Amino acid sequence: LRGRAQKLARPIGVGSALAIAPLVADDRYRAVAGEQFDLITPENEMKPQFLQPARGVFAFAEADALVDFARANGIKVHAHTLVWFEALPTWMRSAPDKRSVMLEHIRAVATHFAGRVAEWDVVNEPINQDNPDGLEHNLWYQAMGADYIAEAFRAARAADPNAVLYLNEYGAEQDGGRWNALYALVKKLRQARVPIDGVGLQSHEYDAADRVPAEVFRKKVRALAALGLKVRVSEMDVSTSDQAVQAKQFGERIAVCRQEPNCTGFTSWGFTDRYGSTADANRYPPVPGNALPWTTGLQPKRAHTALLNGLTP
Numbered sequence: 001l002r003g004r005a006q007k008l009a010r011p012i013g014v015g016s017a018l019a020i021a022p023l024v025a026d027d028r029y030r031a032v033a034g035e036q037f038d039l040i041t042p043e044n045e046m047k048p049q050f051l052q053p054a055r056g057v058f059a060f061a062e063a064d065a066l067v068d069f070a071r072a073n074g075i076k077v078h079a080h081t082l083v084w085f086e087a088l089p090t091w092m093r094s095a096p097d098k099r100s101v102m103l104e105h106i107r108a109v110a111t112h113f114a115g116r117v118a119e120w121d122v123v124n125e126p127i128n129q130d131n132p133d134g135l136e137h138n139l140w141y142q143a144m145g146a147d148y149i150a151e152a153f154r155a156a157r158a159a160d161p162n163a164v165l166y167l168n169e170y171g172a173e174q175d176g177g178r179w180n181a182l183y184a185l186v187k188k189l190r191q192a193r194v195p196i197d198g199v200g201l202q203s204h205e206y207d208a209a210d211r212v213p214a215e216v217f218r219k220k221v222r223a224l225a226a227l228g229l230k231v232r233v234s235e236m237d238v239s240t241s242d243q244a245v246q247a248k249q250f251g252e253r254i255a256v257c258r259q260e261p262n263c264t265g266f267t268s269w270g271f272t273d274r275y276g277s278t279a280d281a282n283r284y285p286p287v288p289g290n291a292l293p294w295t296t297g298l299q300p301k302r303a304h305t306a307l308l309n310g311l312t313p
C-alpha cells in the first residue's frame, strides 16, 4: 500500500492503528505493519489513561516503543489523543482543577513527542448532536465550557509547533445532525483563528445503516476544504462478512481521499481481523472480528485489493 500511495502525484499517508502487544508478540503482524504502511496511529498507547496514570507521573515506554518501531521503518506517527472524555485515568475525572490538568497533560505529552510524531488528534469526539450547542457536555466542557476545545488546540500548537493538529470525530461522514454540528464547530474555530489544521472523519461502519456512499463522503471533504481544513480518514473499519461490500467501501473511500487535494491520509482501525475491530472495541482482550483488510491468518482480503486499486489513478 505504501509504495502505491507514495508514487501518487500527491502522495497520501496510508496506514493503520497499531497496538504494542501484537507488535511485540506477533512476527507476521509486525512484518505486515512494517512493509504496508507509512503512517500509523497508536490504538491506545497515547491515551491519557496510559500516559499519565497518576498526576505528574508519566508512563511513555509503550508509546515510545511504537514510535521507535515507526521511525525504524520510515513510518510517520499520527498521535491519538490528547483530550477525550474516555480512556482517562481515574484521578483526572475527580481532579478539581480540570483546566490545569488538561493544559498540563497537553504540554507534557506534546512536548515529549515533539519531533517524533507528525500529527495529533488534539480533541477526540467533542460532538453531541442532541445538545442545543451540538457539543458533548463532557467533564472538560463542564469545567471550561465550549472553550476547552480552542484552549486545547492553542496549548498543543505551543507545545509542538510542527505537528499537524486534527479534531477527530465519528458518524459525521453521513448527512445529518452530527455532520451539521461538526461543521458548525470547526467553522467557528477557524473564524476565531484557532490553530486547527484538519478534521479526522473516523469512518467506522458497523452495519448496513452506516454505509456511506463515496459522493456523500466527498461532499464533506470539499466542505471542509472550503474552510481551509485538511481531512483524513482516521479509523475506518467495515463490519460485515460480505467481502464485496467491504471492498467497495474501503476502495471508494481511499479513492476519494486520493482524488481530493485536502485529504491527507487514510487509516484503518487495525488491519487484521485477528485482533478484533471497533465493533468490540471496549472488550478486553480484543476478540477476532471481520471488519479489516487482512484475515485472522494475516492474508490480504478483497478489501486490501480494493485499497490498492483505489490508490491507482
Ligand code: G3I
Pocket: 043, 044, 047, 086, 087, 124, 170, 202, 235, 277, 278, 281, 282, 283, 284
Ligand atoms: O490495557 C488495559 C488492561 O491493563 C486492563 O486489564 C483491561 C481491563 O480493564 O483494560 C485494558 O485497557 C483496554 C484498552 O482498550 C487497551 O486494550 C480498555 O479496557 C478498553 O476500553 C480499551 O478499548 C479501546 C477504546 O478505544 C477505548 O479507549 C479500544 O481498544 C480502541 O479500539 C477504541 O478506539 C476508539 C478510538 O480511540 C476513538 N474512536 C473510536 C474508537 C473505537 O471505539
